[in-house]
Amino acid sequence: xxxxxxxxxxxxxxxxxxxxxxxxxxxxxxxxxxxxxxxxxxxxxxxxxxxxxxxxxxxxxxxxxxxxxxxxxxxxxxxxxxxxxxxxxxxxxxxxxxxxxxxxxxxxxxxxxxxxxxxxxxxxxxxxxxxxxxxxxxxxxxxxxxxxxxxxxxxxxxxxxxxxxxxxxxxxxxxxxxxxxxxxxxxxxxxxxxxxxxxxxxxxxxxxxxxxxxxxxxxxxxxxx
Amino acid sequence: xxxxxxxxxxxxxxxxxxxxxxxxxxxxxxxxxxxxxxxxxxxxxxxxxxxxxxxxxxxxxxxxxxxxxxxxxxxxxxxxxxxxxxxxxxxxxxxxxxxxxxxxxxxxxxxxxxxxxxxxxxxxxxxxxxxxxxxxxxxxxxxxxxxxxxxxxxxxxxxxxxxxxxxxxxxxxxxxxxxxxxxxxxxxxxxxxxxxxxxxxxxxxxxxxxxxxxxxxxxxxxxxx
DNA sequence: TTTGAGATTTAGGGCCATCTAACCCTAAAT
DNA sequence: ATTTAGGGTTAGATGGCCCTAAATCTCAAA
Ligand SMILES: [Mn+2]
Ligand SMILES: [Mn+2]
Ligand SMILES: [Mn+2]
Ligand SMILES: [Mn+2]
Numbered sequence: 001x002x003x004x005x006x007x008x009x010x011x012x013x014x015x016x017x018x019x020x021x022x023x024x025x026x027x028x029x030x031x032x033x034x035x036x037x038x039x040x041x042x043x044x045x046x047x048x049x050x051x052x053x054x055x056x057x058x059x060x061x062x063x064x065x066x067x068x069x070x071x072x073x074x075x076x077x078x079x080x081x082x083x084x085x086x087x088x089x090x091x092x093x094x095x096x097x098x099x100x101x102x103x104x105x106x107x108x109x110x111x112x113x114x115x116x117x118x119x120x121x122x123x124x125x126x127x128x129x130x131x132x133x134x135x136x137x138x139x140x141x142x143x144x145x146x147x148x149x150x151x152x153x154x155x156x157x158x159x160x161x162x163x164x165x166x167x168x169x170x171x172x173x174x175x176x177x178x179x180x181x182x183x184x185x186x187x188x189x190x191x192x193x194x195x196x197x198x199x200x201x202x203x204x205x206x207x208x209x210x211x212x213x214x215x216x217x218x219x220x221x222x223x224x225x
Numbered sequence: 226x227x228x229x230x231x232x233x234x235x236x237x238x239x240x241x242x243x244x245x246x247x248x249x250x251x252x253x254x255x256x257x258x259x260x261x262x263x264x265x266x267x268x269x270x271x272x273x274x275x276x277x278x279x280x281x282x283x284x285x286x287x288x289x290x291x292x293x294x295x296x297x298x299x300x301x302x303x304x305x306x307x308x309x310x311x312x313x314x315x316x317x318x319x320x321x322x323x324x325x326x327x328x329x330x331x332x333x334x335x336x337x338x339x340x341x342x343x344x345x346x347x348x349x350x351x352x353x354x355x356x357x358x359x360x361x362x363x364x365x366x367x368x369x370x371x372x373x374x375x376x377x378x379x380x381x382x383x384x385x386x387x388x389x390x391x392x393x394x395x396x397x398x399x400x401x402x403x404x405x406x407x408x409x410x411x412x413x414x415x416x417x418x419x420x421x422x423x424x425x426x427x428x429x430x431x432x433x434x435x436x437x438x439x440x441x442x443x444x445x446x447x448x449x450x
Numbered sequence: 451t452t453t454g455a456g457a458t459t460t461a462g463g464g465c466c467a468t469c470t471a472a473c474c475c476t477a478a479a480t
Numbered sequence: 481a482t483t484t485a486g487g488g489t490t491a492g493a494t495g496g497c498c499c500t501a502a503a504t505c506t507c508a509a510a
Contacts, residue, residue, distance in 0.1 A: 228466080228467085230466085230467065230468095260467085260468070260469090261468080261469065261470080263468085263469075263470080263471095264467070264468055264469070267467080267468085268467080268468095271466090282475090283474090283475055283476065284476090
């Protein structure tokens, strides 16, 4: 059996891999999980021994197929829980992450199935992130781009808000940045900040790149002048 | 913070204390939690140091008030979860225990409150066991007696079926032994077995004392001849 | 091509929860 | 008052996850 700590490492590696295409470095995992790098090194030893990661010493790791399957399992649990908590237990969008992050390791497959049934086999979580299917086949890369890749005047539709910080999410919700909302990019500042107007709130929000990077969008319809 | 293992020890001691009035022995805890007695001894050291149990070496432990509060917290989580799983996720009476036994250590106080709300602040779980109140005041001893204390001809109403084994619970449900059901004691065998007729199923069930001991009942109305 | 800053691994240690083997205490029976 | 069986505790070890300090490697800049 896999410990919840190991599950967290595999999930972290999976999520870092979604962002970079490169091998995942010890330091990136250490940062993500808030542990020191020697701790990561020794865990990577174990994960390699167990066949969950491919490793090149000093050059980082990638998940094996088995490692990816475990990660997808955990991510599926996480996102189903987030969806269930918002839909059936009246949790707020911004609050669900922490609860799901603990419970994801402790629910049975039976529980997972019942939650998925109660939700009608959903495919995205409340943040717009895709929920891996029950067969745990690796999903395709989403084709949405980060909002930081657009320019002044572009109109986009928010697909996913992948931040995990409750305060940031509350702020975004308060200013109308949620999956499904249309945004017009009104300004791209030279110091890494983007300003957009939400069609919902008819109000503009400014976001530093660190936050904006987590807002994935698709190009929307042109706005009439 | 208390580990989930410590919570399990305190819950086990609490539940053993409900049955005996005497100090709880190392071996009883070891049996309950399926660990060896030296393991229990060393955990009792820690629990004593932390002020959760009163200990007399070689003579067993009792919970302190703090220890009892922790135990009640865990039991409240457990029973609320059992109730929620049966009411809202379509779990069967017999199946909930294992799931609740894991999750009880990992839900937040917020989750607890939301589940209690969704259920309308219930006071008993699906097995008829009392759910400790949110303030965690020690509940009174229930006044129900074990069905083994009755005699042939007595009519009783089932209040609580405190077994934890899924197969035993399924069997009991199949034969109409559930909270709220009326039973007539039809035979008390000399070798520790009791036979009762369920008014629901109009069928009789025979139960060894080991099982019957967990069926708590109140005296019911007399049956007309 | 060399070198040094920065990242990674190794070394060594701590705490937790568990085990087995060995020793010791209690309480009941003589 | 002794004995002894049964059970409790101590001793010592393991595996898991984490840490700091020291050694080692990598890669980009000079
Ligand atoms: Mn999340
Ligand atoms: Mn699963
Ligand atoms: Mn139970
Ligand atoms: Mn609680």
